[in-house]
Structures are given as structure tokens and as C-alpha cells.
Amino acid sequence: MALKFQFIQTILSIMTNEVSEKTSSTVVQKITAAAMWLLEKIKALPPIAHFIRAADRFNDRLGSQFGAAITYFSFLSLIPILMVLFAAAGFILASNADLLTDIIDKIVNGVTDPSLAQTLKNTVNTAVNQRTTVGLSGLAIALYSGISWMGNLREAVRAQTRDVWERKPEDKDHILLQYGKDFIALTGLVAALIFTVALTSIAGSAQASIVNALGLNDVTWLRPVLTTIALTISISANYLMFLWIYWMLPKKKLERKALILGTLMAAIGFEGIKFAMTFMLPKLAQSPSGAAFGSIIGLMAFFYFFARLTLFCAAWIATAEPSKKKHLDGAEQTGAPEVEEQTSASN
Secondary structure: OHHHHHHHHHHHHHHHHHHHHHHHHHHHHHHHHHHHHHHHHHHHOHHHHHHHHHHHHHHHOOHHHHHHHHHHHHHHHHHHHHHHHHHHHHHHHHOOHHHHHHHHHHHHHHOOOHHHHHHHHHHHHHHHHOHHHHHHHHHHHHHHHHHHHHHHHHHHHHHHHOOOOOOOHHHOOOHHHHHHHHHHHHHHHHHHHHHHHHHHHHHHHHHHHHHHHHOOOOOOOHHHHHHHHHHHHHHHHHHHHHHHHHHHOOOOOOOHHHHHHHHHHHHHHHHHHHHHHHHHHHHHOOOHHHHHHHHHHHHHHHHHHHHHHHHHHHHHHHOOOOOHHHHHHHHHHHHHHHHHHHHHHHO
8 A cells, every 4th residue: 555655646746747847947938938039039120230240240241340451551651640640840950959969868878788878879860861852752652552441441431331332343453543532532541530539639638728727626517517628529420531431432322321420429429539548558568568559559459440330330331221201202203104104005
């Protein structure tokens, strides 16, 4: 009797475990299905769907690889720019003998290593003696590398904005005409960049000057207001720079609303990159290796994130859905021939 009772108890426990396993499996399946349904609903939201389309296009059209290429050419273009700055310093020192003597004395007295002091002294003398040659060579190389850099940026932006990945043969311009267009685009971009930096610098310095001039250092609420104004001016300057890029470089005309919003997104993102760089570079300089390579690493990171941001926002603008007005205009244009055909058929 005891054996029968134990056997029945074992059977019941097995059946109970099977039911509980089936129940738990059903619950897991329901939770998974509900999560997938919720995920699909979230992905179907217009802003999320637009972001996913932009990310897919960015990845499919080698946005990261183009960003790395732009970073490389950007860093390479700094060499002739440094040559021009080197020559400009030579002209300044050649016209100011007292400043030249002062710099040489500071190098000799401030550097403990005699060989290093002599090397720096020779570098200063070279900048003065060869300023014309270095300056002209630097200008020529900077012009060529700048036009090539603009050409690479143009092709990267067009790869993200055109309807198909492959470039059509008719889209390729004559090499001299393309160099001329790239030179004009580079001139405009440099002017926009100078205006951006100048506007940001003026806004930052004017903030402190206004507070000190008016004697409002004790007003606690004024500094956040002025900081917000300066940030708005900086973002506006960034907006003008990116608007130039997205207006001039793409081959096709982009959707106006998407162009405005995408440019604003790029401007805000670029301001975030600048803020992150100003926060991270002092941290890198605290270590010995960071003091030696921190500026180079920071500069490469700045160029890379700038390139990725520019290309992703270009993909975001290009993947925007057409406005309803364009849909209606297209429907009217496609519907007009049908009406004409029906009229001619009835006649």
C-alpha cells in the first residue's frame, strides 16, 4: 500500500512539474512576443524609423571608412598649414629684431639641455632665413591638399545623399571644372569656419567683458543667461558652416525641411564635440604619455568625429520622407496623363 501511494505521488509530481514547465515556457513566449511587438511599434515611430534608415545608409555606404579617410587627409593637410605659420612667424621675427633676440635668449636660458637649446635656436634662425621659400611652398601645397581634401569630403557627402550608391558617368565633371568648384567650396568653407571661430571667440570674451564693465559679478542669474546666449551664438555659427556643406556639396537638391533639421542636428552635435574636446584634452595632458601625444590624439579624434557627424547627418537628410505637398504634386502629375488618355479614348 505504501509503495502504491509513493508511486502515485511520484506520478503526480512529474505531472505537476510538466505543467509548471509548460506554463513557464508559455509565459516566456508571451513576454518575448510582447517585447517584440513593443519593439516593432517603437521602430515604427517616424523619428525612430528615420534614424534607423539613416544609420543603415551610413553603414551600407561606408560612412565609417569615409570618415577615417577624411580624418587622414585632414591631418595630412595640417603639414602645409604649419609651414605657412612657420613662415609667418619668420616674417614677424625678421621685422622685429628685439623680439627675435628675446626669443633666442629665452630658449638659451630656459632649456637646460645644450643640444636641444641649439636645435631650437637653429630652428628659429631657419624660420627667419628661409621664410619666403617655406611660405610659398607651404601655400602651394596647402592649396593642393585643401582642394583634394574638399574633393574627398564632397565625394563622401554625395555618396550618402545620392539615390543610388553607384556614381553615374554623367555625374562626373571635367577635372579642371571640378577643381574650380572644389576651390570655390573650400574658400566658402574656410570663410564660414573663420566666421564661426571668430563669432564664438567674440561671444565668449564679450560675456566676461560685459559682466565686468557693468559691475554685475555678484548677480548669480546673469552668468547662466549669458552662457546660454553665447552657446546659442556658437550653435548658430556652426549651423551656417554645416548649411554651406549640405547646400553646396550634394549633387541633388535635398528636402528643405530635412535640410534645416539635419543641419541643426549637425550644429548641436558639433558643439557637443567641441565641448568634449575641451574637457578631455586637459585630462590627457596630465599623464606623461598624454603630454607627448595627447594633442595629436585629440586632434585626430576631433577630425574623426567631425567627419562621422557630417556624413551621418547627410544620410539623415537624404533618407527623410518627402513632404505631403510633394506627394500630392507627384500624384497630380502622374494622374494628368491618365485623364488625357481617358478623354482621348472617349472621343
